[in-house]
């Protein structure tokens with residue numbers, strides 16, 4: 601599969617060649633169990649979130665911003681996208697590791713240009729961790745598949761880097777990746793410990809965007 605790979609992420613353009621309408625119906629009615637998180641600092645959260653477990657796996661919990669979601673069984677459409685996510689992961693440099701399986705899905709539904717998700721890492725305690733090259737445990741790879749409106753996905757190091765020019769002034773360089781309908785993105789093992797990701801306000805185009813993120817949870 602054609603993809604753009606670097607040490608942190610791999611992007612697979614059009615991995616889900618069926619459009620969002622054929623996966624989710626014209627009104628995305630298959631993702632009925634999404635809910636808007638509680639207001640944060642008095643502000644409405646500009647997206648809705650759902651959480652599902654894949655076939656053959658038990659119910660699990662997802663925590664974000666002090667809130668907990670209990671998984672529902674994934675819809676057949678989600679299961680279909682899960683196959684794509686697993687295929688995509690097989691195409692990366694990830695070596696299949698015993699006991700590591702994508703088993704849950706976080707769905708984010710963004711209402712167009714106001715949609716956003718704050719800087720964060722998917723590093724909850726429940727995430728399955730694998731041994732890293734230096735002997736430390738790291739969150740395993742995570743695969744997201746985007747549908748509908750396009751967005752710029754932002755990534756920046758958690759630790760500030762020394763700015764050689766600015767004599768010790770610190771900078772954190774933000775990298776942005778364009779994600780379009782049907783694109784899959786792999787956040788590789790070890791990324792969550794070193795980088796935050798998010799989508800900034802104004803970085804989603806008009807229309808609804810759905811992102812399904814496939815994770816391995818304990």
Ligand SMILES: O=C(O)CCC(=O)C(=O)O
Pocket residue numbers: 706708717722744753797798799811813
């Ligand atoms: O919508 C996206 O592409 C990112 C979603 C995300 O970061 C998350 O669900 O934790």
